[in-house]
Amino acid sequence: MTLLCAVLLGAPGVVFSYANGTVTVTTDYRRGVGMIVEGLRERYGWKVNYEDVPIVYRGDYDDLTAPTYQPKGPEDRALDPRVTAL
């Protein structure tokens, strides 16, 4: 059996894998849903709009503020949605 497989990069961090007539789209970037939407737009020209959720739960985000940085206030931190491979 011939297995055809290709891996192509779409939007930064979005990988399209083709095997046996099936396309698999993956990302390990933050805002995974939004990233894949962007990848689908770029690769296939789909007209897809994306709207984030307003995250408030501490377990849903990471604080990426550098330990050596002295924040000037609560807004002056690098908070990004938690990342999980998708």
Next chain:
Amino acid sequence: MAILTQLAAASAAAGLPGRFEVHKVGDQYDVIGSEVADERGVLRPVSPLLDTPVTLAENERTVTGLIQAVADSLSVSVGRRVLTVLPLNVLGERTDQGFTEKPAREAIRAALAKARGDWVWTLNYDISSRTYYLNINRAR
């Protein structure tokens, strides 16, 4: 639409923040955050920002100006900053559209329909500043 529905389901299964719904409107799809964990970690339905109704008087503006006016109206309505990220030197078509209690999402869609070419939006939320960023991009 199936792949977008699968994407929303995969995101939920992976435990990524929020839950998403997919809607088809004309030749477009909207992937909309519909649930998010509250401060205690309990998933709750959210009222999507772009469901917020906007009212704008008919007035001649550029498409850019109209989208900016929608964002400004949202900022006032929800008490959070809604900033726009718009491409330079395009979306300059003039329109005299106005809206009465129209969901912001449909107001933006109507505004972009007046522009040449196809356009899509991405609404991101910045956790630390509690600010929304409305990005308008050309569909490819």
